Amino acid sequence: MRFGTFAGLGGIGATALVALTALGTLVIAGPAPTPNLAALKAAAPAPAATIIADAAAAATTAPAAAPPAPAQIPYTDPPPPSAAQQAAEAAKVEALKKIIPTLDYQRARYYPLHFKPAIDTASNGECLACHAEILGKNVRETSPAGVKAQASLAWYQTLATYDGAQMTFHQRHMVSDYAKAVMNLNCTFCHQSVDPREKNPGFTVTDADMTSNNGKEPFTLRKTVNPSETCLRCHGAMPDPVNIMGLPGPFPEVRKDLESADTPNACLACHQDAVRTNRHNVTYLNAATIEDLAKEGSDVCYGCHGGRAWYRISYPYPRHPWPAMDMTTTPDWAKGRSASSDPRYQRPAGQ
């Protein structure tokens, strides 16, 4: 991967410091050295004697106890499937491979695995048993009009994270080195049902799923997947850099003042210790690897939060409480935000 393209832009300039100081969040919160420990201590049951002693001490010295700070959730990648899960999946693929030769085109096209409820538990291996071309087919080296793929470069391919030869859309989300490092997408993350006829939600969508799209209508007809619950999460505009984050302007303009060889990722100036530090704890993201790679440059964070934006709006992210959070007020823009990730992607407790 080609990181480190921002070297040589100079240290944090005076303008940048003023901007950051004006912000407040950064200064007030500052680096919180052991939020984890503090929160754990607050949550841990204390022996009775200590409570009495503490209460006595509190009565004389400490002011009224503030609500306990939320704990910092450590960044971890979801574990790979266990041997038992892999064996179960392999057995299902083998069974499917025996059925495939008995199906004609229509029966394969309407195969129950395409629809609810079977699609909810379908594995990549089962989809690929019929759709091997989805990952196996490569882009043409030369277009029919003679343009060489390697000679054309889209703007998003200039991001420091973009690597290697041109690939298809499916390959870039499932098998590119970068995709495998930062995420963990299954076919069914995007394809939550496959209606080959009408692409009509009534045909395949259960009542329970009718509430899925941030409380709005869940589907747009004639789309293969629901973009507001898939693409938008990683290809939306950067959430308002001025009014939400308190940056002095759009990120591509202000990053020059904030980033240097020593601080290659301006996002982490605020997002390392101070704000919204509980994040990415979902089955389809590799939370720990994201943080590791992000130390080398902000294109890792910005890539999914504005750098490869196909939309002008941003995804309304859940707002997980974090250790340094001000628990007493909620900014207007954040009213109505969920405090936890979409249940479909929450990781089982203890993982």
Ligand code: HEC
């Ligand atoms: C038994 C074989 C089989 C299995 C298993 C299978 N498919 Fe299909 N699928 C087909 C066939 C055949 C078509 C029709 C292809 C065509 O007309 O070009 C199709 C079509 C599709 C389409 C295109 C529908 C459209 O809008 O035109 C998508 C998307 C799709 N499948 C996704 C999946 C996913 C995701 C899985 C796993 C959950 C899966 N398929 C499992 C055989 C299968």
Ligand code: HEC
């Ligand atoms: C990041 C989201 C995403 C993932 C993950 C994904 N797909 Fe797709 N897939 C799409 C979209 C969007 C389209 C529609 C593309 C278009 O219309 O050109 C599509 C189209 C298809 C089609 C229709 C044929 C075609 O080439 O247009 C098939 C079949 C398909 N996907 C199967 C799969 C299988 C099998 C997997 C898992 C190995 C998978 N997809 C993973 C988003 C995804």
Ligand code: HEC
């Ligand atoms: C979980 C995050 C995530 C989701 C969801 C997602 N993408 Fe992406 N997308 C990425 C990442 C990361 C890359 C860069 C991959 C790389 O550089 O190898 C990317 C790259 C792309 C590219 C550039 C591909 C290329 O060959 O240069 C396109 C186009 C794209 N995504 C479209 C979509 C669409 C359309 C959807 C919804 C169907 C979608 N993405 C859903 C994370 C995501």
Ligand code: HEC
């Ligand atoms: C100057 C400090 C600062 C910088 C630099 C910064 N952010 Fe933020 N960011 C914030 C604050 C403050 C919030 C809102 C916190 C809250 O929920 O009250 C926020 C919120 C967010 C959110 C959630 C928005 C939502 O709608 O829920 C995302 C995603 C985000 N930042 C990503 C980034 C990325 C990526 C970068 C670097 C490209 C970045 N931030 C740089 C301060 C900053």
Ligand code: HEC
């Ligand atoms: C592969 C794409 C990807 C990368 C890389 C990425 N994010 Fe995210 N980020 C997401 C998605 C998807 C969500 C929503 C997760 C959820 O629903 O809980 C999210 C959520 C967030 C949130 C909201 C946190 C909350 O309260 O739940 C913040 C803040 C954020 N990201 C900042 C960052 C920062 C900072 C970086 C770099 C260190 C980064 N992101 C890198 C995809 C990405």
